[in-house]
Amino acid sequence: MTDKMTEIFLDEANDLLDKLEDLLLELEDNPSDAETIQAIFRSMHTIKGSSGMFGFDQISHFTHEVETAFDEVRNGRVAVTKQLVTITLKARDHIRLLLADENDPVASEESSRLIEEIQEYVRINSSSAAKSAREESEKKEAAKKTSAKKSPEKDGEKEVTWRILFRPSPAIFLNGTRPHTLLAELCRMGTATVSVFSSKIPLLSEMDPENCYVSWEIVLTTTEDQNAIRDVFIFLDETNQVEITRISPEEELDPPIQKKIGEILVEKHVVTPEVIQEVLQEKKPLGQILSESKGVSQEEINAALKEQQHLKEVQEKKLQESSSQTIKVNSDKLDKLIDLVGELVTFNARLGQLSQNTQNSTFSTLCEQGERLILELRDTTMDMRMLPIGTIFSRFRRLVRDLAGELHKDIELITEGADTELDKTVIEKLNDPLVHLIRNSVDHGVETPDIRAQNGKNPMGSVTLKAQHAGAFVLITIEDDGAGLNKERIKQKALEKNLIAPTDDLTDQEICELIFLPGFSTAQKVTSVSGRGVGMDVVKKDITALGGTVSVTTQAGKGSKFILKLPLTLAIIEGILVKIGDNFFVIPLSNVIECLEFHRPANSKVCSSLNIRNDVVPYIDLRTFFGVEGEPPAVEQIVIVNDQDSRIGLVIDKVIGNYQTVIKPLGRLYKYVSGLSGATILGDGSVALILDVYKLSDVIKEVDIHNG
Amino acid sequence: MAAQKKAAKIQLKGDLAVHNAAALQDEMLSALSKSDSVTVDFSALEDMDVAVLQLLAALVLEAKLKKKEVTFTGVFSPSVKQCFAVAGFIASEHIPDDQVYVQFAQKAGKVL
Numbered sequence: 001m002t003d004k005m006t007e008i009f010l011d012e013a014n015d016l017l018d019k020l021e022d023l024l025l026e027l028e029d030n031p032s033d034a035e036t037i038q039a040i041f042r043s044m045h046t047i048k049g050s051s052g053m054f055g056f057d058q059i060s061h062f063t064h065e066v067e068t069a070f071d072e073v074r075n076g077r078v079a080v081t082k083q084l085v086t087i088t089l090k091a092r093d094h095i096r097l098l099l100a101d102e103n104d105p106v107a108s109e110e111s112s113r114l115i116e117e118i119q120e121y122v123r124i125n126s127s128s129a130a131k132s133a134r135e136e137s138e139k140k141e142a143a144k145k146t147s148a149k150k151s152p153e154k155d156g157e158k159e160v161t162w163r164i165l166f167r168p169s170p171a172i173f174l175n176g177t178r179p180h181t182l183l184a185e186l187c188r189m190g191t192a193t194v195s196v197f198s199s200k201i202p203l204l205s206e207m208d209p210e211n212c213y214v215s216w217e218i219v220l221t222t223t224e225d226q227n228a229i230r231d232v233f234i235f236l237d238e239t240n241q242v243e244i245t246r247i248s249p250e251e252e253l254d255p256p257i258q259k260k261i262g263e264i265l266v267e268k269h270v271v272t273p274e275v276i277q278e279v280l281q282e283k284k285p286l287g288q289i290l291s292e293s294k295g296v297s298q299e300e301i302n303a304a305l306k307e308q309q310h311l312k313e314v315q316e317k318k319l320q321e322s323s324s325q326t327i328k329v330n331s332d333k334l335d336k337l338i339d340l341v342g343e344l345v346t347f348n349a350r351l352g353q354l355s356q357n358t359q360n361s362t363f364s365t366l367c368e369q370g371e372r373l374i375l376e377l378r379d380t381t382m383d384m385r386m387l388p389i390g391t392i393f394s395r396f397r398r399l400v401r402d403l404a405g406e407l408h409k410d411i412e413l414i415t416e417g418a419d420t421e422l423d424k425t426v427i428e429k430l431n432d433p434l435v436h437l438i439r440n441s442v443d444h445g446v447e448t449p450d451i452r453a454q455n456g457k458n459p460m461g462s463v464t465l466k467a468q469h470a471g472a473f474v475l476i477t478i479e480d481d482g483a484g485l486n487k488e489r490i491k492q493k494a495l496e497k498n499l500i501a502p503t504d505d506l507t508d509q510e511i512c513e514l515i516f517l518p519g520f521s522t523a524q525k526v527t528s529v530s531g532r533g534v535g536m537d538v539v540k541k542d543i544t545a546l547g548g549t550v551s552v553t554t555q556a557g558k559g560s561k562f563i564l565k566l567p568l569t570l571a572i573i574e575g576i577l578v579k580i581g582d583n584f585f586v587i588p589l590s591n592v593i594e595c596l597e598f599h600r601p602a603n604s605k606v607c608s609s610l611n612i613r614n615d616v617v618p619y620i621d622l623r624t625f626f627g628v629e630g631e632p633p634a635v636e637q638i639v640i641v642n643d644q645d646s647r648i649g650l651v652i653d654k655v656i657g658n659y660q661t662v663i664k665p666l667g668r669l670y671k672y673v674s675g676l677s678g679a680t681i682l683g684d685g686s687v688a689l690i691l692d693v694y695k696l697s698d699v700i701k702e703v704d705i706h707n708g
Numbered sequence: 709m710a711a712q713k714k715a716a717k718i719q720l721k722g723d724l725a726v727h728n729a730a731a732l733q734d735e736m737l738s739a740l741s742k743s744d745s746v747t748v749d750f751s752a753l754e755d756m757d758v759a760v761l762q763l764l765a766a767l768v769l770e771a772k773l774k775k776k777e778v779t780f781t782g783v784f785s786p787s788v789k790q791c792f793a794v795a796g797f798i799a800s801e802h803i804p805d806d807q808v809y810v811q812f813a814q815k816a817g818k819v820l
Contacts (some may be wrong), residue, residue, distance in 0.1 A: 173726035178757040183794040194745060196796030198815060201762050204736055204770035209729035213762050 009054045011328075013099055016043050018394070020092050024085050025397050031080035040088075041067065041074050047095065052131040058108060059098045066091045069122045077126050084125075086405070087118055089398070159190070159221050161311060162229060163247045163268075167215040169239035173209060177236065183216065185232050191317075193310035195303035210398045217303045219247070219310040247307075264304040270296055331424065334385055341374070342662035343380045348374050349683035382572070382699030387427050389467045389476070390418030393396045395431075396438055400463060403442045410449050411442055420467035422474050426566055429546055430476075433539040437478045437562050438463060440535065445482035445560060455557065457481070473548075474568060479561040485554040487511045493520065512552045544643075544694065547573065547590055577659040577688065578639065578652040581628040584688035586661050586680060587650065591641040591693045595655050598638035607703040610649065612640070618700045619649030622691075625699070627674065643697035650696065662692060674699060715779075716743035720753040729759045736767045744776050751782030756791055762783075763817035765797075778810040 020043045027036045044067040053059035066088065072078040091114050164186065168179055186192055200213040207213075220229070226244055233242045247267070262276040348371050355364040393415045404411040422430075446452075446461035453459050459524055464479040486507060494500045494514045506514075514520060539641040543550045547567045554560035567573075567590075574585035576595075596612070606625050609618040617640065623632055638649045661680040666689075670676060677692035716739035724732065739746045748764070771778045784792075784805055793801035798811040 075722040173729075173757075173759050178725065180761075180791045180795050183796075187794050194794060194796035198765055198797075201765045201769065201816070203773060204733065204740070204763070204766040205768045207733065207763070209763060210726055210757065212758065214758060214795070242763070456710060491795060580712050 006054055010048055010099060013047055013051065016047050017092055017096050017099075019043055020047075021089065021398055022394055024089055024092065025401065027080055028082060028085045028401070032686075035076050036078070037070075041070055044070060056098070056102055058102045058111065062091075062098065062111045062115065063095060066118060069118045072122050072126060078122050079125060081125070084121060087121055087523070090114060091118065099261040109365050132593070149606070155471065156174060159223055160225075161219065161221040161247050161314060162226070163245045163307065164229060165215075165241065165243040166218065166233070168212045169237075169241075170211040170213075172212045172240060175237075179212070179214075179216075182232055183218065186218055186220055186229070189224050189228065189232075190220055190308070192221075192313055193219045193306050195219075195306045197299050197303070199297065217307075219307045220315045221310070227346060229437075247311075261301075261308055264307055265296070265300070268300075268304070270300050270304070302346050311612075312315040334381075334424075337381055338385065339664075341378050342664065344374050345378055345662055346681040346683070346685075350685055353683045362522070378572075382423075385424045386568075387424050389422050389427060389474075390431075391417070391569055392427060392431055393418050393465060393467075394433065396434065396465060399435065399438060400442055403439060408448060409446055409461060410459055411446050411463060413438075414462055414464045415466070416464065417467040418473055420469060422467075422566065423568060425577050426546055426568075429449055429542065430564075430566070433542045433564070434465075434476070434478070436535060436539050438465070441480035441482065441560075441562075444683070445480035445484075447483055470565070474565065474566050476563055476564040478564075479559060481559040482532035484556045484558055484618075485512055485515070485552070487554075487556075490514055509553075512554055515552070516550070547588065573663060573690075575659050575661045575690065577656040577682075578600060578637075579654045579656055580623050580626070580652050581630045583626070583628060584656070584682060584686065585622070585652070586659060586688050586690045587639055587641060588690070588693065589658070591643070593640045593642055593647060594632045595637055596649075597609050598636040598649075598651050600636060600651075607700050610638075612649075615647075617647050617649050618704065619651055620696055620700050621651040623651065623653070641693050643694050646697065648693075648697050648700055650691070650693075659688075661688075661690065713757060714743060715745040715747050716740075717747045717749060719749045720756070722753070723755040724753065724760045725757045726759040730761060732763055734761065736763065740767070740770060740774065745779065746771065746776065747781055749782045750780060750784050750788060753782075753788050754785055755787040756820050758791075758795055761791065761795055763799060764812070768816040776808075778813070780812075783800050784808060 020040060020604050023036055023040045023043065027033065027040065030036065039335070044063055048060050048063040048067055051057075051063065069078075070088070073080060073084070078084070093108060094107070094114055098103075098111070101107065109392065166182070168177075172179060183194060187194070195217045197215045197217070198213070200215075201207070222229075226246070229244055230242070231340075235241070235244065262271075265271050266273050266276060284403075341678065342626070352364075352367050352371060355367040397413050400411055400413040441463045446463065447455070447457075449459035449461075452461060464477070466475075466477045466479070468475050490511055491500070491506070491514075494511075494517070495502060497520065499514060499517050499520065515536045515541075520536065540550050543564055543566070549565045551563050551565075552560060553563070574589040576589055576592060578585050578587060598610075604621060604624075607618065607620050609616050611617075619638060624626075633653050636651055636653055637655055638651050639655065640647055640649050642648075663678045664680060665681055666673075666676060675692055675696045676689050677695070678690040680688050680690060682688050718732075718735055718739055720732075736746070746767070748767075753809050755798045786801070789798075789801045789808070792808060792812065797815050798808055805810065
């Protein structure tokens, strides 16, 4: 129990720290925003409180000191500067370290050092605060004015509550209008509460059946505007009374305020405020008194009560919606769910095969129904694993900020498409390559402010991180507005490292692609940031391992752009199913170029090469490589696949066809078997192994080296 | 005497609107004069409008005054129930059929 609680605390604390980081970065952009300062203060306060509660005394103590210092900021005695943000960010990082191991003696030393640093900062800066704060607040005012302009556009989407009084003329039926259809139309526009005023209905014997005796009051909460409501009554002449008033508050109320019934009645001019005051002296329910003594009809009070109820319900619904949108689920559970759904897909495929054999129509209908449901289930489950890429984007803001500071550059990170969704595993594995690319852009791409100014550019550089959907892929671009790739230097470097021959005639694009070769780095000096020569090839390897591609375009003096193309998910791949002897294998379709007939040469080896349309393509004989027993068929086939930069052939017996594969991991026994990346279960329950094209390509290259 | 014990039945049919109102009023009045209890059968009613609704309300009122009884029977068609609901005479179109009269009578008869 305690462990579980602690786990929850750690989870929460980490969330809070992430939020704190975002808030601090926001504060840096907008130093006088009182709301952000408040939010930072609250986050710290929560961390302090809960860490104390769970016995993390060190953290509690440390956070307390930071919070105290920040209190000065909150009170406006200390100004927000870049330096303050840097120190506070350091403190945040330190809290994260403490969460990992609170009792590390080195950490506790660091704690006191950081506390001193913060206190020192507060002492020095407390005097200068007032002045710079004022300047900032003027700036903020200006910013506020621009942002205020934007809000009316959003208003169309907001829900507004209207009170509509509808008093039809007595003759409304005679011109063919059916009032309840109008009411029905209003009900369809949003959440509506209809109160009917039926007290004018006479006795049956005294009634003119063609006169209308009823009127209504409708309280409607809708996103439509007043004109749309008026349009409902457009065909009525002026003998019918329609009054539309806006009753919901202009601004969102937080916490929602309940309107008192008296307020509603006064608003509707049913009673005067004085009467309400007078009545309130007595201690009976207001409605009762008003109807007893003050000449307010019971119907009016009922309508007001209904309106009160309506407003309450709308507010409650809103609260519920905002609180029940997300729940936290352990990702292991999700993985388990995916596994089970995968099993179900396989199971259903078997069932489908069986139903075809038995030719029982009821059975096959049930199977098809099951298949539809299971596929839907699969899509929904896959969808649950989708995370907005923004979760990692926000980390990079910090990265860019710190790096730019270190390198004395002025760089802003612009992110677009942060809500683009990608599979959880893809996002996790995307972090390292992206860090690398962004580092490169900040370090090599964007120039220092003075050089930028000399070249007539804005001294403030920018790195743009953008994600967007493109079919079953997501494109992520990292673009900087720096100097662009230096093609001459790349070429020179490649020559030095014997990556190309002097006689090679390369296009500009080919030169750019050279940076993805292993052991290539052009940075003049190796910085702590980048330039150790283990750069772009690792990025390329990581991305290809995810089934994606990476490419680069550049424009001298204008900047360069790296484009990553990634599949939406890793759990399911399109593949082609092939057969060797009695064994099935799956080759990822994204790697496949073509399938050809293969004629086995006499005394064939595992690895060799063949000539395809005047191109020498190395190939690997999978039958021999995997030690499949039996004689090869008279006519074999070869599948040509591409790995990162070359083509290789895979010799197999026969191509079966397209196959959508739910990937299963292989057990530990297969850890040292190269050339396989996973397994999948076929419709008949047998297992097919998924080939790892990149590993197979490595095998071929190794054999090449051995053979000289 | 024997005639008064037997419930008078009003069978509503088709799509009733204002042009049927006068005839319906007559039928209701004669039913009330003939018997102590009036049953309104909705099972053959496809749709109606507010003119019919207020007649029903007036019937309930009049019956209450004369200490006679009104009951609704039959299954309500969706559009009939919707008409009751959007006009504010019942809480929602999803209430059970046996609740329709209870809620309607409360709305219609409360003035007395």
